[in-house]
Amino acid sequence: MSQTTAPTTARAVKTKLRAEGISMIFRRDGKETSVLDSVDLDVYDGEFICLLGPSGCGKSTLLNSIAGFLAPTSGKVTIDGEPVTGPDPRRIFVFQERGVFPWLTVEGNIAFGLFKLPQEERARRIAYYVKLVGLQGFEKAYPQELSGGMKQRLEVARALAVNPDMLFLDEPFGALDSITRLIMRGELLRIWEAEKKTIIFVTHDIEEAVQLADRVVVMSARPAKIQQIVEIDIPHPRDISSPRYLELRDGIFEQIGLAHKV
Amino acid sequence: MNLLVRLRPWAFIALLLVAWHVAISRQSNHLLPDPLAVGGAFVELAQRGLLFKYIVASLFRVTWGFLLAAVTAIPLGLAIGWFRRAEMALNPLIQIFRPISPLAWIPISILWFGVGDVAAIFLIFLASFLPLTLTAMNAVGSIPAVYINAGRNFGLSTAGIVWRVLYPAVVPQLIIGLRITLGIAWLVVVAAEMIAVNSGLGFLIVDARNAGNRYDLVVAGMVMIGLIGLLLDVGMRSFEKIRSLRWGYSED
Numbered sequence: 151m152s153q154t155t156a157p158t159t160a161r162a163v164k165t166k167l168r169a170e171g172i173s174m175i176f177r178r179d180g181k182e183t184s185v186l187d188s189v190d191l192d193v194y195d196g197e198f199i200c201l202l203g204p205s206g207c208g209k210s211t212l213l214n215s216i217a218g219f220l221a222p223t224s225g226k227v228t229i230d231g232e233p234v235t236g237p238d239p240r241r242i243f244v245f246q247e248r249g250v251f252p253w254l255t256v257e258g259n260i261a262f263g264l265f266k267l268p269q270e271e272r273a274r275r276i277a278y279y280v281k282l283v284g285l286q287g288f289e290k291a292y293p294q295e296l297s298g299g300m301k302q303r304l305e306v307a308r309a310l311a312v313n314p315d316m317l318f319l320d321e322p323f324g325a326l327d328s329i330t331r332l333i334m335r336g337e338l339l340r341i342w343e344a345e346k347k348t349i350i351f352v353t354h355d356i357e358e359a360v361q362l363a364d365r366v367v368v369m370s371a372r373p374a375k376i377q378q379i380v381e382i383d384i385p386h387p388r389d390i391s392s393p394r395y396l397e398l399r400d401g402i403f404e405q406i407g408l409a410h411k412v
Numbered sequence: 413m414n415l416l417v418r419l420r421p422w423a424f425i426a427l428l429l430v431a432w433h434v435a436i437s438r439q440s441n442h443l444l445p446d447p448l449a450v451g452g453a454f455v456e457l458a459q460r461g462l463l464f465k466y467i468v469a470s471l472f473r474v475t476w477g478f479l480l481a482a483v484t485a486i487p488l489g490l491a492i493g494w495f496r497r498a499e500m501a502l503n504p505l506i507q508i509f510r511p512i513s514p515l516a517w518i519p520i521s522i523l524w525f526g527v528g529d530v531a532a533i534f535l536i537f538l539a540s541f542l543p544l545t546l547t548a549m550n551a552v553g554s555i556p557a558v559y560i561n562a563g564r565n566f567g568l569s570t571a572g573i574v575w576r577v578l579y580p581a582v583v584p585q586l587i588i589g590l591r592i593t594l595g596i597a598w599l600v601v602v603a604a605e606m607i608a609v610n611s612g613l614g615f616l617i618v619d620a621r622n623a624g625n626r627y628d629l630v631v632a633g634m635v636m637i638g639l640i641g642l643l644l645d646v647g648m649r650s651f652e653k654i655r656s657l658r659w660g661y662s663e664d
Binding site: 217219236237238239242243245248249251252253254255262263265292293294312 | 558559561562564565566567572576577580581583655656657658659660
């Protein structure tokens with residue numbers, strides 16, 4: 151299995167994001183907890199990356215520091231050569247918890263980040279992204295009137311509407327039922343192919359990672375290190391019963407130290 | 413069916429009035445005026461022009477005291493809640509003042525403002541100020557971090573976050589706090605008027621007793637206080653039906 155090589159399947163080779171020596175130590179009540187231990191990662195432009203690891207391993211922390219919400223204890227993150235100093239509308243974080251604003255309608259949520267645009271352009275984008283995520287007919291609905299899957303799609307639409315070049319998704323489908331989750335994966339891939347964003351997607355679900363990603367970054371338990379980077383060289387749409395898929399998936403199962411038997 | 417369900421509480425009130433009337437008419441030492449006498453007292457108050465005047469006087473004091481408290485306490489509470497250090501510094505002080513009944517301030521308010529409207533308004537203000545401050549503090553504290561982070565992610569300035577995230581996120585809880593506090597203010601105005609002024613529904617009750625044990629007027633005053641309190645609460649509750657605020661209330 152190839153190690154940290156540039157992807158052959160992805161469309162670009164330009165480095166979009168570079169994380170160098172990211173370490174994170176949390177101090178609470180005088181106790182120090184090391185969460186990330188000198189993580190190095192390059193993400194290429196237009197790539198779909200999955201950060202995969204057991205719950206609580208620190209992959210969300212890594213995503214939060216890449217996104218600029220948490221300053222790492224040491225190390226630095228650069229995007230397009232610029233150091234990351236805080237959150238930025240050019241890269242939108244889709245939150246694990248439902249991050250849509252309950253006091254705004256579907257339209258209001260999608261328009262949230264568009265306050266600098268003229269009225270016409272705003273209306274055009276709202277209409278476009280409502281359609282892209284399949285929420286037509288719900289423009290005036292409030293989030294509490296939507297299902298979990300619809301809320302998650304709304305949050306993705308709100309993120310895409312500001313035309314970011316990166317999306318950070320933190321276990322976005324974790325709270326959904328398994329059928330909705332499968333549908334949402336398909337939707338996300340469709341949107342990714344249409345919009346050509348660079349995506350970093352955190353998950354603890356091996357199948358999910360292998361279905362979605364160009365490369366799966368397998369992380370160890372805390373303090374998290376990158377254990378291995380697995381390139382998923384299967385074109386989309388992926389046949390999830392093909393030998394190659396099963397080989398890659400089982401390789402990751404072994405890598406994580408799980409006997410692949412229930 | 414629906415109409416019958418709606419009428420049920422009124423039918424029950426009517427039944428109680430009849431029971432009240434029967435109970436009073438069957439015994440001689442009048443512990444309470446009967447409902448007809450209370451009705452007569454309403455008519456008498458209306459004819460003397462006092463009913464309207466006293467209601468307006470009480471509402472005037474509550475409105476001013478409550479509004480002054482709202483416009484000062486809510487921004488203060490939001491600010492304290494936003495700056496966690498301020499909250500830690502001020503919380504003990506707030507907790508010391510909180511158990512002091514606003515009625516305990518009556519002597520001091522008379523000392524400062526004399527007998528009159530200002531003293532009563534000051535008492536309403538005091539009664540409303542701390543509950544509203546605490547409501548606003550807690551409302552800010554309970555905003556999920558994800559909303560603030562999303563606001564920052566979309567490039568909002570601090571003012572933008574306050575106006576477009578903080579404020580809408582706290583409104584539902586503020587409305588609950590305002591509603592509860594208005595109830596408290598209405599309780600306090602009656603007590604304040606018994607001592608600090610010469611008009612209003614609270615004054616009516618004390619005055620009717622002192623000036624010849626007119627218990628029909630006393631009960632009429634009590635009924636009026638109850639009805640207006642109910643209307644104030646219904647008015648505040650109507651805010652909870654606004655669609656963009658519904659998320660803040662558990663479905664009932």
